Amino acid sequence: MKELKDLQLLIDNAVTRLNYPVYPAELYEPINYILSMGGKRMRPALLLMACDLFGGDVEKALPPALAIEVFHNFTLMHDDIMDNAPLRRGRVTVHERWNQNAAILSGDVMLIEGYKLMMQVEDRLLRVILDIFNKTAIGVCEGQQLDMDFEVRNDVKIDEYIYMIRLKTAVVLGGALKIGSILGGADMKDAELISEFGENLGLAFQLQDDILDVYGSPEKFGKQVGGDIISNKKTHLLIKALELADANQTIELNSWITLKQFVPQEKVTAVTSIYNTLQVRQYAETTMHTYADKAFEALEKINLPEENKQYLRDFADGLMVREY
Amino acid sequence: MKELKDLQLLIDNAVTRLNYPVYPAELYEPINYILSMGGKRMRPALLLMACDLFGGDVEKALPPALAIEVFHNFTLMHDDIMDNAPLRRGRVTVHERWNQNAAILSGDVMLIEGYKLMMQVEDRLLRVILDIFNKTAIGVCEGQQLDMDFEVRNDVKIDEYIYMIRLKTAVVLGGALKIGSILGGADMKDAELISEFGENLGLAFQLQDDILDVYGSPEKFGKQVGGDIISNKKTHLLIKALELADANQTIELNSWITLKQFVPQEKVTAVTSIYNTLQVRQYAETTMHTYADKAFEALEKINLPEENKQYLRDFADGLMVREY
Numbered sequence: 243m244k245e246l247k248d249l250q251l252l253i254d255n256a257v258t259r260l261n262y263p264v265y266p267a268e269l270y271e272p273i274n275y276i277l278s279m280g281g282k283r284m285r286p287a288l289l290l291m292a293c294d295l296f297g298g299d300v301e302k303a304l305p306p307a308l309a310i311e312v313f314h315n316f317t318l319m320h321d322d323i324m325d326n327a328p329l330r331r332g333r334v335t336v337h338e339r340w341n342q343n344a345a346i347l348s349g350d351v352m353l354i355e356g357y358k359l360m361m362q363v364e365d366r367l368l369r370v371i372l373d374i375f376n377k378t379a380i381g382v383c384e385g386q387q388l389d390m391d392f393e394v395r396n397d398v399k400i401d402e403y404i405y406m407i408r409l410k411t412a413v414v415l416g417g418a419l420k421i422g423s424i425l426g427g428a429d430m431k432d433a434e435l436i437s438e439f440g441e442n443l444g445l446a447f448q449l450q451d452d453i454l455d456v457y458g459s460p461e462k463f464g465k466q467v468g469g470d471i472i473s474n475k476k477t478h479l480l481i482k483a484l485e486l487a488d489a490n491q492t493i494e495l496n497s498w499i500t501l502k503q504f505v506p507q508e509k510v511t512a513v514t515s516i517y518n519t520l521q522v523r524q525y526a527e528t529t530m531h532t533y534a535d536k537a538f539e540a541l542e543k544i545n546l547p548e549e550n551k552q553y554l555r556d557f558a559d560g561l562m563v564r565e566y
Numbered sequence: 567m568k569e570l571k572d573l574q575l576l577i578d579n580a581v582t583r584l585n586y587p588v589y590p591a592e593l594y595e596p597i598n599y600i601l602s603m604g605g606k607r608m609r610p611a612l613l614l615m616a617c618d619l620f621g622g623d624v625e626k627a628l629p630p631a632l633a634i635e636v637f638h639n640f641t642l643m644h645d646d647i648m649d650n651a652p653l654r655r656g657r658v659t660v661h662e663r664w665n666q667n668a669a670i671l672s673g674d675v676m677l678i679e680g681y682k683l684m685m686q687v688e689d690r691l692l693r694v695i696l697d698i699f700n701k702t703a704i705g706v707c708e709g710q711q712l713d714m715d716f717e718v719r720n721d722v723k724i725d726e727y728i729y730m731i732r733l734k735t736a737v738v739l740g741g742a743l744k745i746g747s748i749l750g751g752a753d754m755k756d757a758e759l760i761s762e763f764g765e766n767l768g769l770a771f772q773l774q775d776d777i778l779d780v781y782g783s784p785e786k787f788g789k790q791v792g793g794d795i796i797s798n799k800k801t802h803l804l805i806k807a808l809e810l811a812d813a814n815q816t817i818e819l820n821s822w823i824t825l826k827q828f829v830p831q832e833k834v835t836a837v838t839s840i841y842n843t844l845q846v847r848q849y850a851e852t853t854m855h856t857y858a859d860k861a862f863e864a865l866e867k868i869n870l871p872e873e874n875k876q877y878l879r880d881f882a883d884g885l886m887v888r889e890y
Binding site for chain 1: 590592593644647648667670671673674675677678679681682685689692693696697700703704707708710711712714715
């Protein structure tokens with residue numbers, strides 16, 4: 243089996259070989275720009291990994307893997323407009339560097355280019371692969387819409403939150419693994435199982451991210467602690483806290499949420515203190531473990547040699563942090 | 567052969583049967599809204615017409631025809647954001663009625679839904695149909711980008727303008743006819759010819775539109791005369807006038823173009839007077855006839871019974887106005 247970092251490198255090199263026209267410049271330059279920003283290339287690497295695990299040729303799976311990466315970057319380009327984000331991976335976003343219209347239209351072209359790449363598969367697989375791609379793409383758009391809807395609601399339930407992050411972040415991991423496995427020769431049963439593995443692992447990973455944002459050590463994870471608290475992001479922790487809070491805690495939480503002027507560290511400390519009292523971290527961890535367990539259960543059912551399953555187990559273990 | 571108005575009605579009814587989810591509401595309501603605005607359904611009707619002319623079953627061609635209509639409305643939804651348009655067909659645009667983010671994301675979903683509909687063809691035709699669809703879609707995006715680029719340039723050449731309107735408006739007519747003909751059983755040679763017919767007819771039609779905007783009688787065409795002049799739209803007429811103008815005429819044209827406060831009728835009268843002096847209408851008519859001739863030449867080469875060709879000739883004659 244090929245190592246993950248080698249697969250990521252394969253993608254990185256293939257991305258630089260994507261050759262978009264130079265004219266009209268404002269349409270294609272943003273595409274080259276956002277694709278050159280790098281990132282971990284995790285989604286396309288997962289596609290190649292699944293293909294490899296089922297005995298397929300990763301070179302032949304490169305165009306669909308690139309399709310997933312181009313599609314992912316299309317969603318980033320449009321999400322950044324919607325979220326009004328000035329920066330992405332430390333660099334100026336497309337709508338800021340060019341303008342909003344360029345970001346809309348270049349994003350549209352990326353979605354179409356994603357289809358063109360995804361079509362570079364054998365005829366007999368074309369329809370099944372595109373069906374998965376369509377379903378994944380619609381899911382991601384629905385997830386983004388729900389994420390925006392939830393920003394202006396204070397009554398979001400945990401189930402709704404799980405439903406949203408499943409669509410916004412998990413289905414594309416499942417979809418990438420599913421497509422890769424089919425390209426590698428998996429039957430539909432195994433393709434479904436590896437998709438289930440990826441989707442549930444994606445959920446567990448997102449929940450871990452929620453927890454680490456508050457409880458992770460900044461030295462280890464290189465992120466500002468409490469960023470989600472500062473921006474009122476409706477994570478598992480906040481939703482659970484709003485659900486469990488008594489009258490006084492509700493007032494305190496809502497006053498921090500609505501406050502426009504505040505010292506960030508004070509807000510983080512105060513909200514974290516409520517989280518601690520309500521033990522919301524434990525609830526989030528329980529949910530996280532539920533989905534990690536589901537992922538491992540699906541994995542065990544896949545019809546693959548023990549060695550290949552161990553590869554997937556190691557990969558999942560690597561994603562899930564043991565110490566904070 | 568089925569009459570055009572019957573094909574348009576078929577589309578209209580099929581559009582109302584498109585059944586999008588109700589949740590998330592802000593994602594799907596704008597899709598139902600823009601599709602319910604009506605319009606002439608000309609692009610999907612052309613697809614059905616080509617299918618019918620080559621002996622195909624128009625009922626089976628309905629999903630790809632709807633794909634063209636959904637795709638077209640996706641471009642309208644995004645173009646309206648980019649053009650900052652408050653109204654479309656007399657009704658409030660999606661980004662105005664909901665918000666910009668809804669218009670971006672609903673448009674994205676429409677593009678994906680377009681692919682889903684376009685895939686409802688026989689396996690043996692799937693790749694060839696999607697290849698045409700991809701090419702058409704990329705062309706339309708490039709055309710929109712060039713149209714925006716040209717707005718801020720004063721040195722656009724006629725050739726560039728033709729290149730732009732070919733992409734922005736003509737390729738989708740050619741693409742619709744090509745897909746329809748293939749679904750009807752045409753070989754690639756005839757599919758290419760009917761596409762050439764449609765693309766060139768589309769160019770001629772757009773050039774006629776440029777001319778009618780200035781020289782058409784408002785009673786006959788129901789449009790405000792001179793709308794393009796008022797908004798400084800770079801039509802064939804204006805581009806040719808800027809090309810032919812002497813020093814004084816250049817100064818006068820540019821002063822009208824840059825003027826922020828003016829009486830509309832005065833601007834229309836003054837610019838039309840320069841157009842008349844420079845005889846730009848004749849130039850535009852010559853170009854228009856060139857493309858109409860190309861359309862008819864392609865038509866004659868199509869391997870279809872005389873009766874079916876006559877249908878296409880009548881259709882083209884109906885589009886091209888004889889009297890202004």
